[in-house]
Amino acid sequence: MMLIWATVVVFAPTVFADSLDFLPTQLSATPRDYVRDQLSSYPDVLLYGDTYTALQVLQDAYYEAWVGTWPTAIDWTAAVIATHVTGALQSLSEGLELIRAKTDASDYWNKENTISRYFTQLIGFYFGQDAFSIRNQAFDDMLWVVLGWLDTIRFIKSHDASHSFTISRPRGPTDSDPKAPKNESWHGSLWSPAFAHRARIFWDLSETGWDTKLCGGGMTWNPRLLPYKNAITNELFIAASINMYLHFPGDTNTAPFKVNFDPESPAPPGITEWPPHDPKYLKAATDGYKWLTSSNMTNAAGLYTDGFHISGYPNAGNNNTKCDQRDEMVYTYNQGVLLTGQLGLFRVTGDPSYLRDGHRLIQAVIRATGYDLETDRPVDRISRRRLPPWRGLGRAGILEDACDAKGTCSQDGQTFKGIWMHHFTTFCAPLEPLPSNVPAPAPTASYQSSFEDTRTAHAVACQRYVGWLSYNAMAARGTRDSDGKFGMWWTVGLFNITAMSVPTPPDAVPHTPGAVDYRNNGVPNDPVWMTQTSVPLPPVREKEESQHRMSEQERRSAIASRDVDEAARRDPNRRGRGRTVETQGGGLAVLRALWEVSKQGLV
Numbered sequence: 138m139m140l141i142w143a144t145v146v147v148f149a150p151t152v153f154a155d156s157l158d159f160l161p162t163q164l165s166a167t168p169r170d171y172v173r174d175q176l177s178s179y180p181d182v183l184l185y186g187d188t189y190t191a192l193q194v195l196q197d198a199y200y201e202a203w204v205g206t207w208p209t210a211i212d213w214t215a216a217v218i219a220t221h222v223t224g225a226l227q228s229l230s231e232g233l234e235l236i237r238a239k240t241d242a243s244d245y246w247n248k249e250n251t252i253s254r255y256f257t258q259l260i261g262f263y264f265g266q267d268a269f270s271i272r273n274q275a276f277d278d279m280l281w282v283v284l285g286w287l288d289t290i291r292f293i294k295s296h297d298a299s300h301s302f303t304i305s306r307p308r309g310p311t312d313s314d315p316k317a318p319k320n321e322s323w324h325g326s327l328w329s330p331a332f333a334h335r336a337r338i339f340w341d342l343s344e345t346g347w348d349t350k351l352c353g354g355g356m357t358w359n360p361r362l363l364p365y366k367n368a369i370t371n372e373l374f375i376a377a378s379i380n381m382y383l384h385f386p387g388d389t390n391t392a393p394f395k396v397n398f399d400p401e402s403p404a405p406p407g408i409t410e411w412p413p414h415d416p417k418y419l420k421a422a423t424d425g426y427k428w429l430t431s432s433n434m435t436n437a438a439g440l441y442t443d444g445f446h447i448s449g450y451p452n453a454g455n456n457n458t459k460c461d462q463r464d465e466m467v468y469t470y471n472q473g474v475l476l477t478g479q480l481g482l483f484r485v486t487g488d489p490s491y492l493r494d495g496h497r498l499i500q501a502v503i504r505a506t507g508y509d510l511e512t513d514r515p516v517d518r519i520s521r522r523r524l525p526p527w528r529g530l531g532r533a534g535i536l537e538d539a540c541d542a543k544g545t546c547s548q549d550g551q552t553f554k555g556i557w558m559h560h561f562t563t564f565c566a567p568l569e570p571l572p573s574n575v576p577a578p579a580p581t582a583s584y585q586s587s588f589e590d591t592r593t594a595h596a597v598a599c600q601r602y603v604g605w606l607s608y609n610a611m612a613a614r615g616t617r618d619s620d621g622k623f624g625m626w627w628t629v630g631l632f633n634i635t636a637m638s639v640p641t642p643p644d645a646v647p648h649t650p651g652a653v654d655y656r657n658n659g660v661p662n663d664p665v666w667m668t669q670t671s672v673p674l675p676p677v678r679e680k681e682e683s684q685h686r687m688s689e690q691e692r693r694s695a696i697a698s699r700d701v702d703e704a705a706r707r708d709p710n711r712r713g714r715g716r717t718v719e720t721q722g723g724g725l726a727v728l729r730a731l732w733e734v735s736k737q738g739l740v
């Protein structure tokens with residue numbers, strides 16, 4: 138059996154005892170006990186209920202049916218929120234079966250009403266999504282759209298497979314045998330062609346971002362700025378392309394170029410203008426992966442930095458076409474989206490090196506939160522009153538973006554951790570063999586082990602993350618306010634840190650040399666990012682008016698002058714933008730990750 142990346146760790150629960158004085162008093166269990174309790178009380182109805190409640194709060198508090206969207210989101214964050222809803226529906230659909238024995242709300246119609254309640258909101262979003270505007274945005278904005286609708290198609294397929302039912306229908310004019318029962322598919326499947334069309338249109342648009350003139354390849358981020366090839370656009374392109382190869386069901390809809398609503402002359406049956414499993418998607422994914430992994434974008438800690446500029450590019454007579462000027466900023470989401478790409482590439486090629494790369498990336502992230510997987514505990518000695526030091530992507534074993542502790546997250550920044558959790562969940566799902574209708578290339582030289590061995594090794598490796606994951610879920614749960622709304626800075630869910638006692642930067646988060654946090658602070662109007670001859674571009678990615686970030690100085694003076702109410706003084710998650718649809722999406726994603734990954738260890 139091949140265990141390159143998975144070593145089975147013998148847990149030693151006693152090592153925790155002396156370092157758990159930071160746990161909130163109302164919790165009787167340590168994280169390890171918490172996981173063990175789950176083992177004995179599987180399925181964990183409490184965790185399941187919390188995940189479901191997070192979805193309910195997300196939709197009740199932030200979704201508006203009459204506009205078919207979450208109006209406080211921006212285009213790309215709404216696409217991500219829809220993806221979290223789809224993920225939650227997938228978990229609900231499967232989970233309601235599992236917890237049947239433990240609940241009384243288990244009958245078919247209750248269940249179906251729950252699924253449909255949220256699924257119809259996704260249908261609303263198909264129309265509420267501002268597809269026209271996104272067509273003119275950056276390439277990453279387009280690719281979130283592709284990933285989101287492909288996930289919805291997968292959900293429809295899996296829910297339909299277990300929930301289509303046989304009905305007797307009244308006689309119709311074309312029924313050859315009117316008495317024969319018909320198999321009726323789940324109603325959601327009516328929407329798959331529309332969602333597939335949207336995914337295909339946006340993949341086609343985004344593909345124009347692939348460029349070989351500079352840096353030997355790679356996706357450009359934003360056509361309106363100086364060339365910047367960043368991790369997120371390339372990871373999205375890899376993940377979206379391999380998912381198009383695997384899950385796109387084909388599309389016959391020629392809109393927007395040729396619209397034919399004439400029922401007298403429908404498209405001839407069997408004509409698929411954009412077929413499923415088109416090899417061009419697989420090629421795009423593998424080319425993207427080769428470019429990204431040889432681009433030198435990872436730092437010494439094994440984490441993806443944000444991306445590359447080309448030095449001297451705007452200068453007259455410049456000859457340089459190399460990606461040689463790296464933005465050292467590290468964000469959580471740049472370590473996440475690639476995992477979906479790696480899983481898909483493994484499924485198609487059978488090459489376990491994609492999975493190994495994914496586990497290395499996950500383990501680098503966990504290390505950078507200040508957590509040691511070997512001992513299954515945070516590396517820092519922790520007391521409830523003192524925030525341990527920043528470890529690169531968090532502290533105390535909890536995932537953080539740098540803006541969390543500073544309270545300076547933009548809408549972008551508030552969305553990142555949930556994205557990481559979503560793709561981590563996708564990656565750590567039990568491996569399924571490639572369906573026989575998906576053409577697979579010949580196995581590569583590194584395909585050395587059988588599928589079963591790889592599946593076992595992968596599952597064992599994923600179970601190693603459950604202790605860390607439960608810390609994060611527990612911390613995130615601790616940030617909920619009395620309305621059940623999650624905060625953005627999960628770490629404070631475990632610490633008695635008030636808004637007044639948060640250390641100020643750089644104590645909270647030291648500055649990394651060469652890092653430009655353009656996602657939270659805006660794209661600098663300088664010759665690295667923008668052509669200086671043109672009028673500076675308006676912000677393209679944010680509804681600036683909806684940003685109410687508070688500077689560190691404002692925060693301190695507000696606290697000193699007692700301009701903020703008592704709750705704000707206590708709660709670090711009321712700083713900056715406060716609790717939003719984006720932070721709620723993150724809370725849902727981390728609880729769902731724990732539910733999905735922990736339940737596998739138990740079956």
Ligand SMILES: *[C@@H]1O[C@H](CO)[C@@H](O)[C@H](O)[C@H]1NC(C)=O
Nearest residue numbers: 301302303317318319320321
């Ligand atoms: C309906 O579906 C079931 C289960 O997939 C199958 O066994 C049955 O033959 C189908 N019936 C018809 C009329 O297609």
Ligand SMILES: *[C@@H]1O[C@H](CO)[C@@H](O)[C@H](O)[C@H]1NC(C)=O
Nearest residue numbers: 432433434435461462463464
């Ligand atoms: C990779 O990038 C780092 C940071 O920009 C740089 O110091 C290093 O020389 C680069 N390595 C290669 C092989 O280009």
Ligand SMILES: *[C@@H]1O[C@H](CO)[C@@H](O)[C@H](O)[C@H]1NC(C)=O
Nearest residue numbers: 449450452453454455456457
């Ligand atoms: C560009 O290349 C040409 C020919 O190789 C050279 O003469 C010129 O100095 C280069 N320009 C810069 C800015 O490096």
Ligand SMILES: *[C@@H]1O[C@H](CO)[C@@H](O)[C@H](O)[C@H]1NC(C)=O
Nearest residue numbers: 161162521522633634635638
């Ligand atoms: C948290 O700290 C404050 C002082 O900053 C203290 O008054 C309060 O009792 C502490 N709460 C807990 C649960 O320890």
